Amino acid sequence: MKKIILLILGxxxxxxxxxxxxxWAMSYDLAKQLAKKENKLIMVDVxxxxxxxxxxxxxxxxxxxxxxxxxxxxxxxxxxxxxKDNLPVDVQTYFTGSTPTIMxxxxxGELFYRFIGARPPKTxxxxxxxxxxxxxxxx
Numbered sequence: 589m590k591k592i593i594l595l596i597l598g599x600x601x602x603x604x605x606x607x608x609x610x611x612w613a614m615s616y617d618l619a620k621q622l623a624k625k626e627n628k629l630i631m632v633d634v635x636x637x638x639x640x641x642x643x644x645x646x647x648x649x650x651x652x653x654x655x656x657x658x659x660x661x662x663x664x665x666x667x668x669x670x671x672k673d674n675l676p677v678d679v680q681t682y683f684t685g686s687t688p689t690i691m692x693x694x695x696x697g698e699l700f701y702r703f704i705g706a707r708p709p710k711t712x713x714x715x716x717x718x719x720x721x722x723x724x725x726x727x
Contacts, residue, residue: 608650611660612667616676620668624697627725631663631716632691634683636671641706642688652709655716662720663692692719 593664608617613619619630633640659665668675675683678697684704692701701719706712 609656619664623664630693631665
């Protein structure tokens with residue numbers, strides 16, 4: 589009985605809600621369709637399930653109201669665990685293997701910007717704003 593309780597406790601302690609407050613698209617194809625329709629960048633987060641910086645983004649950054657609201661308003665976000673999900677071809681093309689990798693892809697599949705690593709919420713939000721402003725200025 590002790591082993592079962594410890595196992596259940598361990599599952600809860602190490603479980604990560606990868607979504608935070610971000611409205612992630614269910615697939616890259618859907619994200620691409622929405623991005624074309626709304627003329628937004630696709631924000632792709634590629635993480636690994638055992639990556640501490642990836643877990644930091646999930647638990648500290650994507651749960652931040654200001655960050656999540658900005659992402660939901662200005663990007664079409666999609667999330668992948670590289671060790672569990674099949675990455676779409678566009679994403680594979682731009683993924684370097686380091687995590688977390690955050691990619692901003694144009695609706696036509698062209699990479700617009702990419703960075704590797706986690707940032708605190710304020711810094712992450714500033715990067716989001718800079719990327720979006722540069723993209724909006726190109727139109």
